[in-house]
Each structure stands twice: as structure tokens, then as C-alpha cells.
Amino acid sequence: MTHVSPLLRPQHFIVIGNPIAHSKSPAIHQHFAQQVGLDIRYARQFCPDNADSFAAVVDAFFNGGGIGANVTVPFKEMAYQRCHTQGTLSAHATVAGAVNTLMLQEGRLHGDNTDGQGLVNHLHQLGWGLDKTNVAIIGAGGATRGIILPLLEAGVATVTIANRTLSKAEQLVVQLGAASALIQSKALATTTIEQLTGNFDILINATSIGLSDATLPLSDELCCEFAYDLMYGRELPFLTHFAKQGAQVSDGYGMLIGQAALSFEQWTAKKIALPITL
Numbered sequence: 001m002t003h004v005s006p007l008l009r010p011q012h013f014i015v016i017g018n019p020i021a022h023s024k025s026p027a028i029h030q031h032f033a034q035q036v037g038l039d040i041r042y043a044r045q046f047c048p049d050n051a052d053s054f055a056a057v058v059d060a061f062f063n064g065g066g067i068g069a070n071v072t073v074p075f076k077e078m079a080y081q082r083c084h085t086q087g088t089l090s091a092h093a094t095v096a097g098a099v100n101t102l103m104l105q106e107g108r109l110h111g112d113n114t115d116g117q118g119l120v121n122h123l124h125q126l127g128w129g130l131d132k133t134n135v136a137i138i139g140a141g142g143a144t145r146g147i148i149l150p151l152l153e154a155g156v157a158t159v160t161i162a163n164r165t166l167s168k169a170e171q172l173v174v175q176l177g178a179a180s181a182l183i184q185s186k187a188l189a190t191t192t193i194e195q196l197t198g199n200f201d202i203l204i205n206a207t208s209i210g211l212s213d214a215t216l217p218l219s220d221e222l223c224c225e226f227a228y229d230l231m232y233g234r235e236l237p238f239l240t241h242f243a244k245q246g247a248q249v250s251d252g253y254g255m256l257i258g259q260a261a262l263s264f265e266q267w268t269a270k271k272i273a274l275p276i277t278l
């Protein structure tokens, strides 16, 4: 049998999700690989929605020599749990309570969350300064949990969280403060969506409302310089509303690319030049 050096084999990567057929990750990562001259295999990996199946998929992939895995809905919290009990976690993943990037570090499973930093990098790319800005985030779910620490690390001065269910925003602030001294020191404000008023530098929609036909009950007294929706790939009334007011707007496609680039860079130690055109 011909001996093939492991260094010559293409490196293997997967994205684990359910559903997963729609995932753009293989195309994005192949684009990155081409940019830096690497031969990689990046596959979509369907997984039944339970923790045992998820653990089996992860173990089989890494035991088989896989280099890195992305994790998407509904497995980000399961990936966090697995790294929490059996591996290690980055600070961003710890605060987010969710993992989107898996790799082996010194033989142990390591989980990171690159979503928030992907957003910050995209905002910088757009030329939207973050230092000393006042930011409001609508929504208090997993997406919000993942972006607050990277925003504060990037120099944001204040964060106000507005949510349909005020108690969820209040609970989130307590949980995040307990998980991060930086967040604790910033004393995040909370309000309902209707009562969110004033002029913010950046206003972020981190709700899942874009998936439905519902509209956010935004106050007439709410305005911003920049409006960002974490969703992409569909018409987003949130962005239309603020574009009409004269704000600069962006959907979350650049964040998707940004989080992927950060995963790829960790796995391969290669630097990706952004933006890319797919």
C-alpha cells in the first residue's frame, strides 16, 4: 500500500445542523480555501435533533481525522454543553452559552463562538465606528447573547436591550453580568420594544421576526445612524423602515461571512481577506 502523508491529504471540515441542506458554509469555506491555496473538503452534516446523536457525529468526525466543525441550529447549545463538560471553551463561547466552531486543542474538544466577532468585523468593514457608541439591540434570545461581549470589547459605550418580553431581557442582563466582568461593569439597560426611544448610533435587530410576517412595534421617537439586521436573504422591513429615515442599513450576510472567516482562520492559521464575492 502506498503511504500517503497526512499532510498531503485534503483537510476535512463539516457543518452540523438540522436542517442543513440550505447551508452556504461549504461554498464560503471553499472560497476561503481557494483564496489561501488550500485543498479542503467541507461537507454538510445532517444530525438527528438529540444530544446523543450530536455527540456521536462529533466524535466520529474528529476520531476520523476531521480538522474543524461548524455548528448551527439547533445544536449550538448542545455543542456548548459538550465542551463545557468534556472540553474547553473560549470566553466568547462561555458568555454566549453557545458554540459555532469546534476543533481539537491538545487532543481535547474546544468550542468557540465567532458570531459576535463576525458581526463586529463586518461593522468595521462597513466603516461604522464602534468606539464610544451607543448601541440598542432588539431581542433577548441566543443571537443577542452572542454579540454583546464582542461589541463591548470593540469599545461600545452603552448597550440597551429592548425585548417584547421585558423579563427575558432583564434575566439576560443578570446572566451576562455574572458571566463577564466587562458586561457587569457596563450596566446594560433594558426596555420593551415600544418604549425604546431616542437616537442610537447603531440599532441591531436580533429578533427572529424576519422569519415571520409580523412587524416590530417601533416607536416614532426611535432613530439611529446605522441599522443592522442579523437576518439576510429576504426582504427585511426593519431595514426598510430605517433606510426611509435616512439611516445607513445592512443585513447580516457580511456577519455570516465574517463568522465563517474567523472559524477558517482558527482551523488553518491562514488569514482571510474580506469582503469576498460569492
Ligand code: ATR
Pocket (backbone or CB within 6 Å): 138, 139, 140, 141, 142, 143, 144, 163, 164, 165, 168, 206, 207, 208, 209, 212, 214, 215, 216
Ligand atoms: P435566537 O436564539 O435565534 O435568538 P430565541 O431565543 O427564540 O431565538 O429569541 C428570539 C427573539 O426574537 C426573542 O427576543 C423574541 O422575543 P420574546 O423573548 O418576547 O419571545 C423575539 N421575537 C420573536 N418573534 C417576535 C415578534 N413577533 N415580535 C417581537 N419579538 C419577537
